[in-house]
Structures are given as structure tokens and as C-alpha cells.
Amino acid sequence: MRLLTLTLLFITLGAAEDGLQGWLRYAAVPGSQNAIVPSQIVVLNATEGSPISTAQQELEKGIKSITGKAIKRRSAARQQSRAIILGTRDTFVKHYGNMTALSGLEEDGFYLSTEGADVTIVGHNERGTLYGAFEYLSRLAQGNFAPTSAVHNPQAPIRWTNEWDNLDGSIERGYAGPSNFFRNGFVVDNVTRTAEYARLLASLRINGVIINNVNANASLLNDRNLDGIGRLADAMRPYGVQLGIALNFASPQTFGGLPTFDPSDPKVDAWWVNITNVLYEKVPDMAGYLVKANSEDQPGPLTYNRTLADGGNMFAKALKPHGGVVMFRAFVYDHHISPTNWTSDRANGALEAFQDLDGKFDDNVVVQIKYGPLDFQVREPPSPIFSFLRDESTAIEVQVTPEYLGQNDHLVYLAPLWKEILEFDMRADSQPSKVKDIVSGKRFKRKLGGYAGVVGAGANTTWLGSHLAMSNLYAYGRLAWDASLDPQDILQDWIRLTFGCDEQVVSTITDMAMRSLPAYENYSGNLGVGTLTDVLYTHFGPNPLNTDNNGWGFWQRADHDSIGMDRTVKNGTGNAGQYAPEVAQMFENIETTPDNLLLWFHHVPYTQKLKSGKTVIQHFYDAHYEGAAAAQEFVTQWESLEGKIDQERYENVLYEQKFQAGHALVWRDAINDFYYNVSGIPDDNGRVGNHPYRIEAEKMTLFGYKTYAVKPFIAASGSAAIITTSNSTTGTATTNVTFASGTYDVAVNYFDLIRGKAKYQLAIGNRTVGEWVGDAEGKLGHEPSLYLDAHSAMRITFKGVSVARGDLVRITGQADGMEPAPLDYISFLPPGVVD
Numbered sequence: 001m002r003l004l005t006l007t008l009l010f011i012t013l014g015a016a017e018d019g020l021q022g023w024l025r026y027a028a029v030p031g032s033q034n035a036i037v038p039s040q041i042v043v044l045n046a047t048e049g050s051p052i053s054t055a056q057q058e059l060e061k062g063i064k065s066i067t068g069k070a071i072k073r074r075s076a077a078r079q080q081s082r083a084i085i086l087g088t089r090d091t092f093v094k095h096y097g098n099m100t101a102l103s104g105l106e107e108d109g110f111y112l113s114t115e116g117a118d119v120t121i122v123g124h125n126e127r128g129t130l131y132g133a134f135e136y137l138s139r140l141a142q143g144n145f146a147p148t149s150a151v152h153n154p155q156a157p158i159r160w161t162n163e164w165d166n167l168d169g170s171i172e173r174g175y176a177g178p179s180n181f182f183r184n185g186f187v188v189d190n191v192t193r194t195a196e197y198a199r200l201l202a203s204l205r206i207n208g209v210i211i212n213n214v215n216a217n218a219s220l221l222n223d224r225n226l227d228g229i230g231r232l233a234d235a236m237r238p239y240g241v242q243l244g245i246a247l248n249f250a251s252p253q254t255f256g257g258l259p260t261f262d263p264s265d266p267k268v269d270a271w272w273v274n275i276t277n278v279l280y281e282k283v284p285d286m287a288g289y290l291v292k293a294n295s296e297d298q299p300g301p302l303t304y305n306r307t308l309a310d311g312g313n314m315f316a317k318a319l320k321p322h323g324g325v326v327m328f329r330a331f332v333y334d335h336h337i338s339p340t341n342w343t344s345d346r347a348n349g350a351l352e353a354f355q356d357l358d359g360k361f362d363d364n365v366v367v368q369i370k371y372g373p374l375d376f377q378v379r380e381p382p383s384p385i386f387s388f389l390r391d392e393s394t395a396i397e398v399q400v401t402p403e404y405l406g407q408n409d410h411l412v413y414l415a416p417l418w419k420e421i422l423e424f425d426m427r428a429d430s431q432p433s434k435v436k437d438i439v440s441g442k443r444f445k446r447k448l449g450g451y452a453g454v455v456g457a458g459a460n461t462t463w464l465g466s467h468l469a470m471s472n473l474y475a476y477g478r479l480a481w482d483a484s485l486d487p488q489d490i491l492q493d494w495i496r497l498t499f500g501c502d503e504q505v506v507s508t509i510t511d512m513a514m515r516s517l518p519a520y521e522n523y524s525g526n527l528g529v530g531t532l533t534d535v536l537y538t539h540f541g542p543n544p545l546n547t548d549n550n551g552w553g554f555w556q557r558a559d560h561d562s563i564g565m566d567r568t569v570k571n572g573t574g575n576a577g578q579y580a581p582e583v584a585q586m587f588e589n590i591e592t593t594p595d596n597l598l599l600w601f602h603h604v605p606y607t608q609k610l611k612s613g614k615t616v617i618q619h620f621y622d623a624h625y626e627g628a629a630a631a632q633e634f635v636t637q638w639e640s641l642e643g644k645i646d647q648e649r650y651e652n653v654l655y656e657q658k659f660q661a662g663h664a665l666v667w668r669d670a671i672n673d674f675y676y677n678v679s680g681i682p683d684d685n686g687r688v689g690n691h692p693y694r695i696e697a698e699k700m701t702l703f704g705y706k707t708y709a710v711k712p713f714i715a716a717s718g719s720a721a722i723i724t725t726s727n728s729t730t731g732t733a734t735t736n737v738t739f740a741s742g743t744y745d746v747a748v749n750y751f752d753l754i755r756g757k758a759k760y761q762l763a764i765g766n767r768t769v770g771e772w773v774g775d776a777e778g779k780l781g782h783e784p785s786l787y788l789d790a791h792s793a794m795r796i797t798f799k800g801v802s803v804a805r806g807d808l809v810r811i812t813g814q815a816d817g818m819e820p821a822p823l824d825y826i827s828f829l830p831p832g833v834v835d
Helices: 002-014 051-067 090-096 098-106 126-141 192-203 223-239 266-282 308-322 348-355 415-422 435-439 468-481 485-498 502-525 581-588 595-601 616-639 647-677
Strands: 041-043 083-088 112-115 120-122 149-152 158-162 208-210 242-247 290-293 323-331 363-372 393-399 450-454 694-696 702-703 705-709 720-726 728-734 741-749 757-766 767-773 793-803 808-814 823-829
Touching: 041 051, 051 083, 051 126, 051 192, 051 223, 083 090, 083 126, 090 098, 090 415, 090 450, 098 112, 098 149, 112 126, 112 720, 120 126, 126 149, 126 158, 126 485, 158 323, 158 393, 158 468, 192 223, 192 468, 192 823, 223 242, 223 266, 290 308, 308 323, 308 363, 348 363, 393 415, 393 435, 415 435, 415 468, 415 502, 415 793, 450 468, 468 485, 485 502, 502 616, 502 647, 581 595, 595 808, 616 647, 647 793, 702 705, 705 728, 741 757, 757 793, 767 793, 808 823
Parallel strands: 041 083, 083 120, 158 208, 158 450, 208 242, 242 290, 290 323, 323 363, 363 393, 393 450
Antiparallel strands: 112 120, 112 149, 694 823, 702 728, 705 720, 720 823, 728 808, 741 793, 741 823, 757 767, 757 808
16 A cells, blocks of 8 residues: 555656646545545536536546446446436425435535535536536645535636737737637637637536637637637536627727717617627637727727716616626726826726716626726725726626736735735725625625736646746636635645645745735835835836836826825825725724835835834835845755655746746845935945845956946946847956955856847856856747846856855856847855845
């Protein structure tokens, strides 16, 4: 028995994995061959290609893979040994009679019992039955063979993903390669990836997918693509996942040839009715439409002085006969507002746009609201519109693809952020009004509502561009089904399913992931200041210079003396007053505003004391150092798992963690240097601007290299870097070791631009320490950069290098294409020292 267990363990660890199966690996579980698992299955609903047929296949495959045991199908009429009974409630009752537990089943819900003679999996509908099968397999795959018996119902009917895929095959804010749905203007012919993705989503009980970008292209509605949409829906249907599409409001004019897209024009209404009818001929179970209107230059009803409700209801009426739903985004704001106006505030946009529309939308319209009033920030309060719309169904929109939070090249586990928003009590009418109860429809007794997760899954085998980032998709599905779940419990389920049940693996990844959001918030933007990424370019690296003085409204209003948005009613934009009175009062006053939202609601001097006793500026300095230090620890933690995780995934994650560790230092220095320059207030601990282990590249002896002023200046240590004198030459930079002889970790910071793969060599004394290529654009998924900036900043470290004082240090860079082998600095770090 011990030999078999060790063999199974070896097989699990030894096989390389590319991430395609996600958490549905069904890896062999040591000891499971002794578990009491039925050897037969009774399938009560036998329609080929149905979710129950899929459930049967999953159970046969999963049990065989997990336990090594094959299961066979048998008839319901035959009384034999222990079996898995699989079917819908109505069919189960027909064969076996009623059970009290089944009366509690709701739409998409399921009953799972492993108690008694059989394993019973009964769904309210076929989709629910499939969900029950996945739940049973999840338990087995985690080595959980304990008896259970419970009804599982969803908290909300709408549990969708939004895929921002473009017809050309690109994905807006996607970091995992090209689209799974589109290429060269059309729906793909091969729908294998679509089916594989639907399988993953079904295992999370996600029941709908919007397949295209909210910034929609009307060409999606041409005949070839309509046929393609039908193929995609056919691939998803066996998994109970319904397809929906995003629409361009102006389609009747730009695509249909009408002179207008005015929703009050009968011809426009008729055009939408006709195209909707055609779509339902292709996809009889289509979920519905997603509409972004009158925001970020998208067309909408306001163009014709109609209301947003007029626009939403136009689609609702076309969908109504088919049972479809309109998800109408509340993300409406003017991105040309004036930063010189103290009362201007993008965060006010959604409520201002919908303030006169409560109760004006048809009952198959769901207002889709971003979780915060701005735009997927690492820290913002819940959107006030959640408690304002009492007579409308609403859904919360979260971003699984972390646009402003590291773009899946930084480990950031998002479930704690979502959980905090969902549990926030909006205190509508001074009554308990948690966001999770509002969007589920429970609080205001709405029949619809739920969740929309912006995912951006691409053709990369990891789906999101990172193995660890899949924890966010998993957590989104779990919370959309049941928001009462604990993020750490969800995470540990995912770890066991994805990497196995080894205690060290589970505890280590748990610690990394649960620390990741606080670490990122610390080394990026804290105290509620909002994003400090480059909002005018890639939204990835730091650039606080771009946040103010533009029309996009990501303002921090930082000057020599003070920082923060004044969103109070008494002095500022009035955003605090958009909340229910109890919440508004809390945010209106500095004393009652949580420190982590201080700069969201208040404009204060840098010397403002926090509840911790620190000043704002010293908190910034300390937090950025603490966050960057945590990112260094993630590397060491991951390295401790070598041999416990297959080599392919181990190396992939290690590369990303090393990148994050280096980029966290870029973030730390850029933000601290910026605020030191703006405020003139030094760091109490003398760290900011003081780097005793660095040698700046521009201060080395250069041949074939020249100094280059980096923009923004904070993206480079000392504000400058070096580049080769041309894009076809080789440069060298030399210096002598001025540090004491000993063993050091030698780090080189450089810039890795797209459109080139420069080659580098580092030599110290008479030996080559290392060689590398600037090819991160082929390994990392974040929005790449054409420039020497904080997006392209990279770091490579060579551990345990023996050097002697006076040794010649020589860095050679060979330019390639548009990449002039840029170098920033080299550091000689004593063991345990973070630069």
C-alpha cells in the first residue's frame, strides 16, 4: 500500500503541466483507492450533449483519474451495488419518489448526498445536476471522502463573465494571448477552446459569458459572425453556459444602414427586434445583451437627448419574448472633465447619470455597477449607486483581469478585496443593506441581479497568463455562487485542486496569496489615493505624474503641501453625500474615515497624522518599503516548494515571482522619489533616495553607450539610464568594485522594450557571471511598452557571486531592433539585503 501511494505521488509531481486543466486536473489522490466510491452510475436524464450527459462523462473521467477506479453505467431499475444516481429533481422523483430535501431546490441548485447506500446528485435543472457532479469531484480531488448531505442553491441568478475580446483577435486588458473566440474579424472555426473554457466556468457554476468587448464592434452582427456565434453557443451548451453578446448602440446606423440610432425611432426599434429574432434563431438559449452607452466616447441614447432608460428598454423589449436579459452598464462618466474645477469628480458620474432613472427600466434590465465609483482600484469604497437604485435589479462588476493591479505579472489575490466590498453595509433607510444582499435581489426584493466578472481569458495554456492568477477566476465563481464564503477557504480549495494536497504547498501558497493584496497596495497606491499607474498609457507601471491634470479623473491633487481628493459635501465634490446618511456621515469626517480611504475622501497635508500616529508621507515611505520587501519574500517562499510542484509550473511561477520582486522595487523607488521631490519632506529612516549598494550605469565608463534621460524621471534610478549609440551596435559599461571583498547578490536593472531582443553579458574580474536576453515580452503578459519607462523596467539577479575590491565590472549590451540594450544600474547586495 505504501509503495502504491508513493507511486501515485511520484506520478503527480513528475508529470509536467501547462495549466490548461486549471483546477480540473483530477490528479491521483494517494490513498483514494481505499475510499468507498461507487463503481456504477445511474443516469436518469440521458439526452446526448446535455449538461447531464456532460456530468456523466466528468464523473467517469474524474473518478478514474483520482482513484484509479472505473465506473460503469447501469439502469435505474436494476437493484445492484452502491451507485451514483444522477438526474434532475423531476426525474428523480419519478423513479425513486420524493425526498423532503428536494423541495428546497431553487433554479440551478443541486442536492448532493454521499450518505447512505448511494451517492445522490440531483439538480433543480440539468445545469444544477452538472454543478453537483463537479462539487462531488472537487471533494474527491481534495481527498475529502467525509459523508455529506446538503442542498446548494445560488444566491443570485446571474453569474456571468465579461470577455473583452475584439474581432481582430486581441483582448482589451487581456494578458494571456489572443482571443479564444475571434480572429481576423470573424468568429473562429475551431471551437475546442470555447468548450474547454465553458467546462472550467461550469465547474464554478458560472452560467453566462459575454463573448466580446463592451466597446463593441457592430460587425459582430454580420451573417458570417452570426453563424459563428451559433457555433460558440453549441460548444458551451453541454456545460450549461449561455452565450451573450455586447452591442454597439449605433449599430442600426453604422451597420444597418439606417439614418439614425435614436431609440425613439420606430425603425430603430424594429431593426433591433429583427436582429434579436435572428440571433435567437441561431442561439435559442442566448443569455442576452451587454450594453455600454454614452461613456468613453461610446454612442448611446444621450446623443438624441433620450434617457439611458430609453436606451436600455429598447433592447429589453426586443429580448422580452425570448426571455433574455439586458445588462446595462452604469459605467457612465465624462472623461473630459476639468481638473481645475475643485468640484469635478469622475466618481460622481454613475449616480449623476442614473439619479432620475430608478424604476424607469423594464424588469428584464439589470444595471451592472462597478464595485467602486471609479475604476477597479486596489482600494475604493463601494459605489453609492448600489443603495440608490431601489427599484432596479443590479449586478456587481468586478475585474478578474487586474488592469490596475499588476496585470497578472504581479501576484495579487483579489478575493479579499471583493469580499470587503460585498460585506460592506450601505445602510439604506438605516437598515442592514450589505452589497451582497443588494445585488442578489434580496435587500430590495428584485427578481434578478448578480455578478459580472471581467476575465479576459486568452489562448495561453494558463488561460489568464499566470498559473497563480487562476485563483482569482476560481474565487470569483465561488463568491458569485455564495458570497458568505471565506476567501482563504476558497483559496485553499483551489490550491489543493491545482497543486495537490501537500501541507507545505497549501500553507506556503496560502501565505503568499493572502499577503499579496496588502503587499501590492503598499508598494503601489495606499491610503485610498487611487491608482498611481500610468493612466495615459499602459496602466501597469508607476507614473503618478500622469494622474493629475488630465480629463480622466484619476486625480490625487498632489502639490508641495498636500494630497488627496476632497470628496466631502462641505468643501469638495460632494461624493460622500451620495451615500446613505449613516455612511455619508462617516466619510464626511476625517476622524471617522478609515485611514485606508483617507485620501479618497479628504485633501490633507503630508503631515496629517493617521490613526497609527504616523504622518501621511511617512506612511507612504514605510508602506512602500514594506510592500516591496514582501514581494522579495514571495520568491523565497516559492523556491521552498521546488520538488513538490512539477517543474514546468514551478519554473513558470518562479520567473513571474522574480519579476514581481524586481518590479516592486521599481514601484517603491518611483513613488517614494516622486513624493519626496514634491513634498520636500525626507524619510525619517533615511532610505528614500539613498542606495549605497548601487552603481549608476550613467556613472560608469562608457564605450558605445550614451546617457539617456528617462521619462518619467522616477522610472530610472538617478533619473537616467544608458543606451547604445545606435540600434545596431554593441556597447560596454565598466567600473571597478568599490565594496569590500566578499560574496554578494549582484543585481542589474535594465529596460526590456518590445520590438527588440537585446543581448547582455555581465563579467566581473576575469569571469563571466551571466548572460541574458531582453525577451520578457514573450514571457510576461502585461501591456508592453515601446519606451524606457516604469513599464519596461526589469531586474535580473545573480546569487552568491564572489568579488574582490577593485575587480573590473564589465556589462556588454548588444542592441537589437528597436531595443538599444538599455541599462539603469548594478547593485552589489550583501546576503539578506534588499536594495
